[in-house]
Amino acid sequence: MLVSIKDIAKKAGVSISTVSYALNGSPKVTKETSERIQAIAKELNYIPSAAARSLKKRETKIIGIYLTNYSGAFYGQLLQGMMETLSENGYELIVCSGKESHRFLPERMIDGAIILDATYETEELLSHAERGHKLVVMDRRMDHPNISQVLLDNKAGATLAIDHLAEKGHRKIYVVKGPEISFDARQRLAAVQKAVQRYSHIEYVELEGDFNKPSGEIAAKKIHQDFKEPVGVFCLNDEMAIGMYNYLSRTNLRVGEDVHIIGFDNIEVSQYIQPRLATINYSKHKWGALASELLLNLIKKKKPEHERINVSFVEGDSVKNR
Amino acid sequence: MLVSIKDIAKKAGVSISTVSYALNGSPKVTKETSERIQAIAKELNYIPSAAARSLKKRETKIIGIYLTNYSGAFYGQLLQGMMETLSENGYELIVCSGKESHRFLPERMIDGAIILDATYETEELLSHAERGHKLVVMDRRMDHPNISQVLLDNKAGATLAIDHLAEKGHRKIYVVKGPEISFDARQRLAAVQKAVQRYSHIEYVELEGDFNKPSGEIAAKKIHQDFKEPVGVFCLNDEMAIGMYNYLSRTNLRVGEDVHIIGFDNIEVSQYIQPRLATINYSKHKWGALASELLLNLIKKKKPEHERINVSFVEGDSVKNR
DNA sequence: ATAATAAAGGAAAACGTTTACAGAAAGAGA
DNA sequence: TCTCTTTCTGTAAACGTTTTCCTTTATTAT
Numbered sequence: 001m002l003v004s005i006k007d008i009a010k011k012a013g014v015s016i017s018t019v020s021y022a023l024n025g026s027p028k029v030t031k032e033t034s035e036r037i038q039a040i041a042k043e044l045n046y047i048p049s050a051a052a053r054s055l056k057k058r059e060t061k062i063i064g065i066y067l068t069n070y071s072g073a074f075y076g077q078l079l080q081g082m083m084e085t086l087s088e089n090g091y092e093l094i095v096c097s098g099k100e101s102h103r104f105l106p107e108r109m110i111d112g113a114i115i116l117d118a119t120y121e122t123e124e125l126l127s128h129a130e131r132g133h134k135l136v137v138m139d140r141r142m143d144h145p146n147i148s149q150v151l152l153d154n155k156a157g158a159t160l161a162i163d164h165l166a167e168k169g170h171r172k173i174y175v176v177k178g179p180e181i182s183f184d185a186r187q188r189l190a191a192v193q194k195a196v197q198r199y200s201h202i203e204y205v206e207l208e209g210d211f212n213k214p215s216g217e218i219a220a221k222k223i224h225q226d227f228k229e230p231v232g233v234f235c236l237n238d239e240m241a242i243g244m245y246n247y248l249s250r251t252n253l254r255v256g257e258d259v260h261i262i263g264f265d266n267i268e269v270s271q272y273i274q275p276r277l278a279t280i281n282y283s284k285h286k287w288g289a290l291a292s293e294l295l296l297n298l299i300k301k302k303k304p305e306h307e308r309i310n311v312s313f314v315e316g317d318s319v320k321n322r
Numbered sequence: 323m324l325v326s327i328k329d330i331a332k333k334a335g336v337s338i339s340t341v342s343y344a345l346n347g348s349p350k351v352t353k354e355t356s357e358r359i360q361a362i363a364k365e366l367n368y369i370p371s372a373a374a375r376s377l378k379k380r381e382t383k384i385i386g387i388y389l390t391n392y393s394g395a396f397y398g399q400l401l402q403g404m405m406e407t408l409s410e411n412g413y414e415l416i417v418c419s420g421k422e423s424h425r426f427l428p429e430r431m432i433d434g435a436i437i438l439d440a441t442y443e444t445e446e447l448l449s450h451a452e453r454g455h456k457l458v459v460m461d462r463r464m465d466h467p468n469i470s471q472v473l474l475d476n477k478a479g480a481t482l483a484i485d486h487l488a489e490k491g492h493r494k495i496y497v498v499k500g501p502e503i504s505f506d507a508r509q510r511l512a513a514v515q516k517a518v519q520r521y522s523h524i525e526y527v528e529l530e531g532d533f534n535k536p537s538g539e540i541a542a543k544k545i546h547q548d549f550k551e552p553v554g555v556f557c558l559n560d561e562m563a564i565g566m567y568n569y570l571s572r573t574n575l576r577v578g579e580d581v582h583i584i585g586f587d588n589i590e591v592s593q594y595i596q597p598r599l600a601t602i603n604y605s606k607h608k609w610g611a612l613a614s615e616l617l618l619n620l621i622k623k624k625k626p627e628h629e630r631i632n633v634s635f636v637e638g639d640s641v642k643n644r
Numbered sequence: 645a646t647a648a649t650a651a652a653g654g655a656a657a658a659c660g661t662t663t664a665c666a667g668a669a670a671g672a673g674a
Numbered sequence: 675t676c677t678c679t680t681t682c683t684g685t686a687a688a689c690g691t692t693t694t695c696c697t698t699t700a701t702t703a704t
Binding site for chain 1: 690691692
């Protein structure tokens with residue numbers, strides 16, 4: 001039923017090694033024999049076995065990206081960037097999410113992994129690296145000969161946001177935090193705390209958040225309850241900002257008049273909601289492409305690299321002068 | 323460097339088959355030997371080779387889902403539903419997107435595939451099925467002993483939408499179409515055409531669209547240009563509705579007053595935008611779970627099945643009485 | 645004519661498992 | 675004591691490739 005190179009060899013009257021060479025375009029076999037073998041392979045509908053090949057070659061030409069929150073609104077562009085870079089180099093990308101998918105790396109189902117999944121234990125990553133597996137982390141800092149990293153410039157982004165609110169004359173600033181587990185959230189928060197210190201006249205309040213829309217609504221509720229005069233709010237991601245929009249729309253407070261909001265990530269929908277959300281932008285495509293490039297370098301035995309993705313401020317109607 | 327069962331066997335003073343049996347919990351080997359072997363395996367940091375195992379067992383316990391548009395806003399819940407069902411049954415899920423990833427199925431990297439990717443040729447799918455591979459299609463109709471299908475009830479959804487607009491007294495209805503390649507788009511459109519025939523007094527206009535936000539903006543521009551009196555609009559998905567919101571906000575036309583909009587899909591953000599979008603809802607989670615279940619059944623040699631996912635109307639503030 | 649070289653292809657080992665089958669040891673029944 | 679089970683473990687083949695090292699044949703140089 002299942003056709004292997006053995007069947008081709010028999011039909012062509014050659015040995016299996018010749019078939020293998022022919023199918024791989026090796027110059028060791030005549031053009032004519034090669035073509036004859038190719039023809040027979042096609043005729044028999046031959047398809048190589050990935051398992052057999054990777055068992056022998058000790059590689060799969062597949063890269064895995066580890067994600068938790070598939071819902072995240074920017075994965076599309078991120079993955080696009082990765083796929084382009086990888087496929088130019090003969091690699092395929094698969095997205096791994098299930099808890100058991102962690103075994104893909106140690107079991108050598110994939111030749112390397114890109115990590116964007118805070119629930120993946122750093123210890124575990126380290127032990128993989130220790131065994132010689134190649135990794136790129138996008139969600140934490142790690143220093144190891146088999147690990148490269150490419151991180152967002154969260155510090156710059158958060159500082160940009162706070163400075164913008166201060167510039168617009170806001171004297172009370174809320175920040176809606178992210179989940180403790182997220183590296184980006186922690187970095188953004190730390191940068192915010194440092195930035196507000198430069199403005200001694202600013203009253204600064206932290207609100208809980210988990211990067212999802214409902215937590216933005218809850219934060220909005222707090223703000224509504226305390227409301228006395230116009231305030232600035234820095235939501236540590238756009239999702240929560242959207243939750244906040246929604247809650248406020250059911251109150252007498254107006255975004256861009258009473259509550260001035262800045263987000264982070266510039267997800268696609270942020271430029272479609274009303275008023276347009278001011279936010280921190282960065283190229284998701286580039287982030288993914290760079291991560292892939294560094295992984296490929298690592299696989300080619302190059303040195304690990306540490307890169308940073310620049311961010312920029314995106315003007316919006318959600319922040320005006322106080 | 324790389325430890326295999328051979329190394330364990332040597333260290334434990336048994337044969338490799340005993341190691342294999344022990345590691346797989348076969349009753350053929352004593353509890354003591356088994357435990358001793360397990361201990362040694364752990365000590366040596368043994369990890370099985372996925373390639374070797376799947377070469378021998380002719381299965382990988384991995385299912386692939388084929389997607390094009392990662393950006394799609396509902397993949398999170400869909401994949402969640404799939405992963406739950408699959409992992410309960412000892413399978414892992416990987417998301418495949420790259421053009422070359424098509425080979426995963428014929429090369430037996432995966433034990434089955436779920437298709438939600440209109441660019442995947444039906445011919446190609448058929449040839450896979452013909453070779454004995456198991457498939458579930460979510461984006462087309464196919465009849466084959468190795469293919470199950472689970473489709474949205476697009477017809478019911480589209481009818482619900484048109485009826486709602488008609489009930490609200492609208493006499494001019496626009497429909498913003500989807501891309502020709504999409505089965506869902508074609509089905510929805512066909513149902514719309516059939517539904518409007520029942521309302522002879524309704525003026526019906528079709529506008530181009532491709533399921534992305536910018537095409538919703540373009541459609542909105544047309545509507546704005548032609549505007550005379552309040553109209554109803556059925557956007558064949560929510561994304562385009564959001565694009566329409568955005569364009570209209572820059573005009574004098576108001577959603578829910580001048581332009582009454584219904585979407586399709588009920589993506590998460592639709593309930594967060596203002597005014598809340600009326601739309602057609604269905605359980606993404608269930609859709610994914612069911613598709614996985616049917617695939618598992620197929621793998622267990624059960625008969626192919628054809629299922630349908632029910633849809634329902636979601637009230638919103640984007641549609642009011644004319 | 646002979647030896648040296650090149651060209652084309654083949655034999656076999658290896659990759660790391662699983663598993664059918666065979667074998668050995670030990671206990672039980674006669 | 676002998677045979678028959680039962681219980682454990684070992685041998686070896688198989689999965690489908692790739693690749694190293696040979697062998698054969700043809701070609702060229704001497």
